[in-house]
Amino acid sequence: MSNDMLFVESQPKENRWQKIWFIVVLLLLIVTCVIVYYFxxxxxxxxxxxxxxxxxxxxxxxxxxxxxxxxxxxxxxxxxxxxxxxxxxxxxxxxxxxxxxxxxxxxxxxxxxxxxxxxxxxxxxxxxxxxxxxxxxxxxxxxxxxxxxxxxxxxxxxxxxxxxxxxxxxxQEDKKVFPVEKKVKLLDGQEITIEKVVSTPISTTIYFLSENSLLNKALHFKIQSATGESWPFNVAYPLNEEYTKWGVRIDALYLTGKSYELIPIAANGSELGSAIKIGD
CATH class of the missing domain: 2.60.40.1630 (bacillus anthracis domain)
Incomplete structure (x- = not known):
């Protein structure tokens, strides 16, 4: 699969909204890279x-x-x-x-x-x-x-x-894997399956599957600790050419506690169902 910039250029010309979204994602990824390298x-x-x-x-x-x-x-x-x-x-x-x-x-x-x-x-x-x-x-x-x-x-x-x-x-020794395997219905009727959350001293990633390749691109997540501290996950990226496997990552976050809540969030800011407990 191609890199971010080539990925933008490979979109069909007639699908302008799709192309605009990929440009926005590219800019967000660049900002994320700045944060990554700073940390x-x-x-x-x-x-x-x-x-x-x-x-x-x-x-x-x-x-x-x-x-x-x-x-x-x-x-x-x-x-x-x-x-x-x-x-x-x-x-x-x-x-x-x-x-x-x-x-x-x-x-x-x-x-x-x-x-x-x-x-x-x-x-x-x-x-x-x-x-x-x-x-x-x-x-x-x-x-x-x-x-x-x-x-x-x-x-x-x-x-x-x-x-x-x-x-x-x-x-591999320090990596923490939180199994999830929970289904979530989006506002447009599509359903995703959140597979797992993987956390290392360098980053934390949420992995999920979509039913169709045309995933609702406005899907966000939030992970919240038992003390109320929370972290937003805002930019998902595809992990396969069919656009059915996805990851969304936040850098410089290491989940060292025993349990957290994972909250899927729609574009309008509303929570999609109940919070999902991860961990013990």
Whole structure:
């Protein structure tokens, strides 16, 4: 499946509302990426146990790209790279490289977003968030990372490539899975099945299934703790080409308590049925 920007461009021209919605989702994902990288790479939060330091540099006619580090999360890979363009290359913070990632020889990518931040006249930091339909259960993952896409507009003739081994053993130990398996009826009559909630020290994701590919796109969720603290989940993304498997994620949230309430919310702000208890 294609990345966010290509995903927008692939929509039929006649379906303008569909295209507008995908553009809105893209903008929200970019904002989310800014938050992700602020928390995961800039703040003094302890994610060292989940990072793989790479520090490998490759070079082509466009410049030098150094892959600094990788974080493996639940069905998500975060990458931090530094780009030093060649002299006279027309490059700025509005240009982004979409990486293609193969895990153990297979591609699971369903969303690909990120941000470019200018550090100096000759250096840019490129953050990437690659969301996946699934991840193999192996403790060590073999990653083939190819920065081969220029801003979602054209392919890079000589892509920067990296082969990296990354561990997800500690993440698997710390991951918490809350089974749900509850059906919820939407305002338009469609029915979804909330499968589970998966929480790691890096993010929390709600996984659900829809009956049809034309899911009510205004569906939101809220998770609430026993003390009344709550977190909104607002932007769902498809996990398959049929648009029947979905995920909605919030970053920098780790559910460490024993029980919570999961509340589906319609576009008008009304709750869809009773709160669903998750956990013990």
């Amino acid at each position: 995961l790479f800039k703040e003094d939060l302890n994610f060292e146990d989940y990072k793989t330091v790479v520090d490998i540099t490759t070079e082509n006619g466009l410049g030098r790209l150094t892959l600094n580090e990788i974080i493996i999360d639940d069905n998500q890979i975060l990458l931090n790279a530094t780009f030093k363009p060649v002299k006279d290359l027309n490059f700025d913070h509005q240009i982004f490289f979409f990486p293609q990632v193969f895990v153990n020889g297979k591609e699971f990518t369903v969303r690909n977003g990120g941000q470019t931040i200018q550090q100096s006249d000759k250096s840019y930091t490129i953050y990437s968030s690659v969301k996946l339909s699934e991840l193999p259960e192996d403790k060590i993952l073999n990653l083939d990372i190819r920065y081969n896409d220029w801003n979602g507009e054209k392919k890079i003739d000589e892509p920067w490539e990296f082969q990296v081994e990354a561990s997800q053993e500690r993440l």
